[in-house]
Amino acid sequence: MDFEDTPEEAEFRAEVQAWLKANAPKNASANAFSADLNEAEALKIAKEWQAKKADARYAKITWPREIGGMGGTPIQNVIYSQEEAKYALPGGFFDIGLGMCIPTLLTHGTPEQAERYTKPALYGEEIWCQLFSEPAAGSDLAGIRTRAEKDGDEWVVNGQKIWTSGAHYSDYGILVTRSNPDVPKHKGLTFFFLDMKTPGVEVKPIKQISGGANFNEVYFTDVRIPDSQRLGAEGDGWKVSLTTLMNERAAIGGGGGALGSDELLKLFRGIEMHDGPAINNMAVRERLADWYVQGQGLKYTRFRSLTALSKGETPGPENSIGKAVSAPRGQDYTSFALELMELGGMITDPDLAPLKAGFQSGWLFAPAMRIAGGTDEILKNIIAERVLGLPGEIRVDKDTPFNELPTGH
Amino acid sequence: MNFDFSDDQKLLKDQANKFLQDKCDLTVVRRILDGDELYEADVWKGIVEMGWTGTAIPEEYGGIGLGHLELCMIAEELGRSLAPVPFSSSVYLATEALLIAASEDQKQKYLPALAAGEMIGTLALNEGTQAATPRTIKASYSGGKISGTKLPVPDGDIANFAVVAVKTGSGSDEGAISLAVVDLTGEGVTRTPVTTLDPTRNLSNITFDNAPAELVGAEGSGWSTIRQVLDRAAVLTAFEQVGGADAALNTAKEYALGRYAFGRPIASFQAIKHKLADMYIKNELARSNSYYGAWALSTNAPDLPAAAAGARIAATDAFNFAAKENIQTHGGMGFTWEFDCHLFYRRAKLLSVSLGSALSWKDKLVSELEKRNAA
Known part of the structure; x- marks a missing residue:
């Protein structure tokens, strides 16, 4: 038992370090993707960087060399990410495209389509988004209502998508639609990809409770998509969606949020309570210990998964607990930190609140973490069903035609 | 990254699992729950024969000189089976205390016997329904004898000897605490099982009345x-x-x-x-x-x-x-x-x-x- 790289891993890490040192922008860490850098600036830096990475085959380490990857292993991918993270480069613009959209296209598209779209995505020249969730279909994705009707060699799409990350700067999107409402819901879906500049596509940012706008609504009004951009057979959209989602789950979570136990300790040391510094109060100490131990538990669970990757094995089910723990934990400790600041906990002025008001912004964003990418409840269902083997929900909507299902909000 | 147990260690775990499933299923645990036996002697005998008691004891002291990672594997299986045996008291507490602090003579005397299962040890720390701290430890040592009461002592009615936390100084700071090893079958020792929430493991009420004892480690280093x-x-x-x-x-x-x-x-x-x-x-x-x-x-x-x-x-x-x-x-x-x-x-x-x-x-x-x- 140790935390060391194998000789092969150490060699790869050294190569990566040398390459990053020679190629990463000189002032990289100053370019951290933060409020100081607007999105257009961040995107410009990110695109240049992505092209450099693609040339060196670091853009998709695990992809085969024939399509521009490195033919590397999952653990090499992790090592690269660990090293690149030290440079705090703006990122995240290409993850959906390269992680989910292009793999779906590679599986279900024609060789010509794969050829046409893979390289520009790899080089960051074209960005992709994923048009899945709808106002009436979140956790229950197969309940989507955006309608696709066939008209000759084309499909006409009407409806609305929501929570689409990056739609406003994306060039292409993958889209799941309802092509037949007369059959049960999983059977009436059809999957497409489309140019986001197609007439009738309208992207509107969603203003969040945190004030920011990380996601969009996307409206479709008589949007015409050629049948040649259908992925999978008509009615097979659910099966194609599962390919996309499977790729989403292949990732191993990162290192957790920006605020850790060290920041909490610092805060608790600096805050006065009625009986002295907060850190001397046993109730405060107990909570800090709990959050520290949860954080350590996540860290070493990740290490167990990395060990499996390092041995060339698939990580075990322990990998599934990450967000179910980290999201509620983040909400708990930011909330507690605000309580300790008493009325001052309300202050969001970065010059007046500790850590540039990081606990305040963390608390305001925390509800999103418990919902995005699978709610706490859905994640526990997944653990219960896939890890523990408990029965799935009894489905009342499985065999009923979609247009006969009861609807609410 | 190799944050996992080795194949050999996992094999040991599998063996432990099989042995305990075979010899120590929950009907065996229930017999201790419902009966008067303090522990399951046959299971204990098997454990000793397999060398588990000497897992982390160096070979020079009669152990098998594996290590604590192997001991962790055994511990997980003992925990899974709820085995009613004095393993934790003898191995995690008494053996470790002696490995850390005992003199060479004491190691020679106790460790081979612990490894071979000829002796069972424990650590006597608590005195009553509160935490054991330098302030709450009242049992005292002087001139090679200890007096006082330890309650509850894990597996205290099963063990042959105990490493006892005693007061050797006058204050209530950590430096006032020492450890002494006491023969629990010898003179000056009275022990009685106490009724507990988990009758599958023994807890004892032990009174020392000028019981012969020998310091383990330097005086004042006990804590x-x-x-x-x-x-x-x-x-x-x-x-x-x-x-x-x-x-x-x-x-x-x-x-x-x-x-x-x-x-x-x-x-x-x-x-x-x-x-x-x-x-x-x-x-x-x-x-x-x-x-x-x-x-x-x-x-x-x-x-x-x-x-x-x-x-x-x-x-x-x-x-x-x-x-x-x-x-x-x-x-x-x-x-x-x-x-x-x-x-x-x-x-x-x-x-x-x-x-x-x-x-x-x-x-x-x-x-x-x-x-x-x-x-």
Whole structure:
């Protein structure tokens, strides 16, 4: 038992370090993707960087060399990410495209389509988004209502998508639609990809409770998509969606949020309570210990998964607990930190609140973490069903035609 | 990254699992619960024959000289089986105390006997229903004799000898505490089993009246040794808790799959599914913290005190939660003597309070974090 790289891993890490040192922008860490850098600036830096990475085959380490990857292993991918993270480069613009959209296209598209779209995505020249969730279909994705009707060699799409990350700067999107409402819901879906500049596509940012706008609504009004951009057979959209989602789950979570136990300790040391510094109060100490131990538990669970990757094995089910723990934990400790600041906990002025008001912004964003990418409840269902083997929900909507299902909000 | 046990260590775990399934299923645990025996002597004999008692004892002292990682594997299986044997007292406490602090003569006298199962040891720390601290330890040593009362002493009616925490100085600071080894079968020792919440493990009320004793380690160094012993035992006990929590989760799962209500298995209700998912999450957090504790223990890392506390806190939480929610999942049947749920509930509480409360470990953990991040 140790935390060391194998000789092969150490060699790869050294190569990566040398390459990053020679190629990463000189002032990289100053370019951290933060409020100081607007999105257009961040995107410009990110695109240049992505092209450099693609040339060196670091853009998709695990992809085969024939399509521009490195033919590397999952653990090499992790090592690269660990090293690149030290440079705090703006990122995240290409993850959906390269992680989910292009793999779906590679599986279900024609060789010509794969050829046409893979390289520009790899080089960051074209960005992709994923048009899945709808106002009436979140956790229950197969309940989507955006309608696709066939008209000759084309499909006409009407409806609305929501929570689409990056739609406003994306060039292409993958889209799941309802092509037949007369059959049960999983059977009436059809999957497409489309140019986001197609007439009738309208992207509107969603203003969040945190004030920011990380996601969009996307409206479709008589949007015409050629049948040649259908992925999978008509009615097979659910099966194609599962390919996309499977790729989403292949990732191993990162290192957790920006605020850790060290920041909490610092805060608790600096805050006065009625009986002295907060850190001397046993109730405060107990909570800090709990959050520290949860954080350590996540860290070493990740290490167990990395060990499996390092041995060339698939990580075990322990990998599934990450967000179910980290999201509620983040909400708990930011909330507690605000309580300790008493009325001052309300202050969001970065010059007046500790850590540039990081606990305040963390608390305001925390509800999103418990919902995005699978709610706490859905994640526990997944653990219960896939890890523990408990029965799935009894489905009342499985065999009923979609247009006969009861609807609410 | 190689944050896992080796294939050999896992093989040892499998062997331990098979032995305990074969010789120590829950009907055997129940015999100790319902009867007058203090422990399961046949299981203990088998454990000794397989050399488990000498796992971390160097070969020069008659052990098999493996190490603490191997001991962790055995501990997880002992925890899973709820084995009614004095393993933790003799191996995690007495043996470790002697390995840390004993003189060469004492090591020669006790360690080979412990490894061979000819002796069973324990650590006598607590005095009454409160934490053991330099302020609450009143048993005293002078001139080669100890007097006072230790209550409760784990496996105190089974052990041949005890390493006893005694007062040798006048103050109430750590330097006033020493350790002394006492023959529990000798003169001046009166011991009586006490009734406890977990009758599958012995707790004893021991009175020393000028009982002959010999200091272990330098006078006044007792508390420092105790701290080290508790760190080591915390990691090993965490593995017992991880094993127990895993078994409790499996019991709950099997019952929920087989029990039907409202026309469907109760395992199909989200209230039950989420409960079991919560158990799984806590168990994995406990396992991962325990692995880190095992690494720190086996390498004697400077981070051992924090690592041990982390393992202890997470594993205590996991086993307590799994044990109580296992009963809840069973409904009324979980409250019957006939069902096994209470065996886990009892053992979870015993392990939870054995080495100091979760609260005191949390306090200690934060002290370690404060030291690491000196203000």
